[in-house]
Amino acid sequence: MSATYRFTVNGRPAEVQGPPMARLLDVLRRDLGLTGSKEGCGEGECGACTVLLGGEAVCSCLVPLFQVEGASITTIEGIAPSDKVTELQRVFANEGGAQCGACTPGMIVTLKALLDRHPTPTREQVREYASGTLCRCTGYERIFRAIEVLTGQRSSECEPEGGPRS
Ligand code: FES
Ligand code: FES
Incomplete structure (x- = not known):
């Protein structure tokens, strides 16, 4: 069953339709085109997919879509906006x-x-x-x-x- 989820990514509002258990990593990469977060193990062991969720570092391969409703997410693309390096x-x-x-x-x-x-x-x-x-x-x-x-x-x-x- 699909539903619509709204949240913020790198300071911008995002709206995604998908199953509640869709992985945040896939939503970021596939639905939002933010491919900087990588998939390594897919099991929460390697950290290649780390994003900030409400300021906390989390493995996005373990976060289901329903959990990010209303949340603020920062990906590697949002660490250094406008093509500058920090x-x-x-x-x-x-x-x-x-x-x-x-x-x-x-x-x-x-x-x-x-x-x-x-x-x-x-x-x-x-x-x-x-x-x-x-x-x-x-x-x-x-x-x-x-x-x-x-x-x-x-x-x-x-x-x-x-x-x-x-
Ligand atoms: S892909 Fe390895 S922790 Fe998420
Ligand atoms: S795994 Fe190669 S730089 Fe960290």
Whole structure:
């Protein structure tokens, strides 16, 4: 049985018709054309599909459509509107946090949730958040380093001469 659900995605109203148990991940990718959220495991284990639901990082492959009625969702496309990169994305890339890129959209969304809650997170807090997103390439060290550079807890070994670009 199909029904109409209304919610907000990246600050814009969305209206989707579908079965109540349709996966949010499919709704985003198929119905709304937001393909930045990836499918990895489809079982809530890898974090590739992470979005913010009411500011909380969730695996969109586990969220049924009926649960998002009236909710506010942010996807990777909404993290950096208007084709600009955020400082988080710039430093993340600069410090080598993105390698093959498979985990990157989910990781960036997760780290945004972390920084919204803990503007100067400890390594333990970064570890706790990042552990929800499986990264096979970086060993996580470069991700920890990126957050520490971003939050001024260490200096970059990769910044171009003259410091960060504005
Ligand atoms: S695809 Fe959703 S957690 Fe892996
Ligand atoms: S950069 Fe390859 S899985 Fe994370």
